Each structure stands twice: as C-alpha cells, then as structure tokens.
Amino acid sequence: MERTRVLEELIAETCGGCGRAPDKVKIMAVTKTHPVEAAGCAARYGLPCVGENRVQEAVDKMVKADFPIPWELIGHLQSNKSALAARHFARIQSVDSVKLVHRLDRCCETENRTLPVLLQVNTAKDETKFGIPPEDAPALLEAALLAPRLRVEGFMTIAPLTGDRNDARRAFAALRELRDSLAAEFRVELPELSMGMTGDLREAIEEGSTCVRVGSALFGPREE
Numbered sequence: 003m004e005r006t007r008v009l010e011e012l013i014a015e016t017c018g019g020c021g022r023a024p025d026k027v028k029i030m031a032v033t034k035t036h037p038v039e040a041a042g043c044a045a046r047y048g049l050p051c052v053g054e055n056r057v058q059e060a061v062d063k064m065v066k067a068d069f070p071i072p073w074e075l076i077g078h079l080q081s082n083k084s085a086l087a088a089r090h091f092a093r094i095q096s097v098d099s100v101k102l103v104h105r106l107d108r109c110c111e112t113e114n115r116t117l118p119v120l121l122q123v124n125t126a127k128d129e130t131k132f133g134i135p136p137e138d139a140p141a142l143l144e145a146a147l148l149a150p151r152l153r154v155e156g157f158m159t160i161a162p163l164t165g166d167r168n169d170a171r172r173a174f175a176a177l178r179e180l181r182d183s184l185a186a187e188f189r190v191e192l193p194e195l196s197m198g199m200t201g202d203l204r205e206a207i208e209e210g211s212t213c214v215r216v217g218s219a220l221f222g223p224r225e226e
C-alpha cells in the first residue's frame with residue numbers, strides 16, 4: 003500500500019522534528035464504511051490494528067475476515083451493544099461513562115476475559131462529540147481501575163472539527179496533561195494516548211500521541 007508508506011514517512015518526519023521515536027506511534031487503520039478487504043490490506047501490510055466506530059458493522063466484517071488483526075472500537079458504545087462489543091473487540095477506546103464501565107465489566111465476567119480499554123475524554127468540550135468532560139475523568143478512571151475485568155491502558159480524544167489546527171493541538175495537549183496528572187495521582191501507568199486522525203496527525207504526534215487513527219489518508223474519502 004503506497005499510501006501507508008507515505009503515511010509512515012510523514013510520521014517519521016514529524017517524529018524527527020520533535021525528537022520522538024517513530025516506533026512509539028502506532029498506526030490504526032480506520033476501516034469504517036469500507037469493506038472487509040480494507041482491513042485485509044492493513045493486516046497484510048503489517049499494521050497493528052484496525053478501528054471501527056459501529057459495533058454491528060465491525061462484527062459483520064470480523065466474521066468474514068480470514069486474516070488475523072486486532073479490531074478496536076473507536077465509536078460511541080450504546081449499552082445494549084455492550085455484550086456484543088465485549089465478546090468481539092480486542093480493545094475498546096471509547097469508554098466514556100461509569101455506567102458503561104460497570105456494564106462492560108459484567109459482560110467480560112460472563113465472557114471470562116480481560117478487556118483492555120481507553121477512556122475517551124472530550125478535552126475540547128465539543129458539544130457534538132462523545133467523551134467524558136475532563137473534570138469527570140478522575141471518577142471514570144477510578145471506576146475503571148476498580149473494575150476487575152477491565153485493563154485501563156490510557157486515553158483517547160477526538161479533536162474539535164473546527165478546521166483550526168491550533169484547536170486540535172490544544173485538545174491534544176490537554177489530554178496529555180490530564181494523563182500525566184491522573185497517572186501521578188492514581189500511581190498507575192497510562193501509556194496510551196490515542197489521538198490524531200488524517201487531518202491533525204502532526205499536531206497529535208507533536209503532543210505525544212502513541213496511536214494515530216487514520217481512515218481517509220489510507221483508504222480515500224468516505225461517503226457518510
């Protein structure tokens with residue numbers, strides 16, 4: 003995939019410019035709205051994971067996939083889809099309420115599995131986006147750390163879609179600072195910062211992203 007090489011070069015160049023190691027920035031291929039073959043391409047190329055924002059669409063693809071790659075949920079999870087999500091996803095990046103923490107923990111008990119999760123924070127306080135407000139993040143983290151079947155690996159955010167890259171940068175910096183202070187307060191490691199999409203990759207990497215979620219730059223524009 004030529005586009006993946008171009009993306010890797012952009013990441014390497016951005017990392018070079020801010021003194022980070024490129025291998026600390028994972029590329030998640032976001033395959034929503036694309037057929038299962040898109041995930042197949044990502045797997046063959048050796049990308050570490052694919053992301054989907056709808057549970058049913060993702061599960062429909064997983065059952066067709068004849069290649070191994072971890073599938074992660076990056077879209078809002080409705081309570082009635084928790085059991086399905088807990089059964090099928092390798093990780094859920096969009097945990098955004100205490101209620102969802104408890105529900106997922108119960109579902110994982112039934113499935114007899116441990117589920118890695120990220121907590122989604124609405125750092126920009128963007129009305130249109132899901133994610134917990136930053137001031138409620140400590141309570142959400144506490145609940146998630148106490149959930150025996152969940153393993154909290156870090157945080158996820160979506161930058162406000164204002165088109166202003168400075169707004170995106172502020173949202174990413176806010177997530178990093180929130181992570182740093184909560185990791186210290188709770189004395190835990192929260193290494194993963196999932197931030198940055200096609201339009202705001204550079205800012206995300208410069209602010210410490212460890213996982214960029216890339217759709218259009220890899221698979222072209224979506225009709226949504």
Ligand SMILES: *Cc1c(COP(=O)(O)O)cnc(C)c1O
Nearest residue numbers: 032055076199200215216217218
């Ligand atoms: C669709 C989506 C992406 C990828 O967006 P692109 O702009 O196509 O790279 C990343 N993260 C989330 C949460 C998404 O829903």
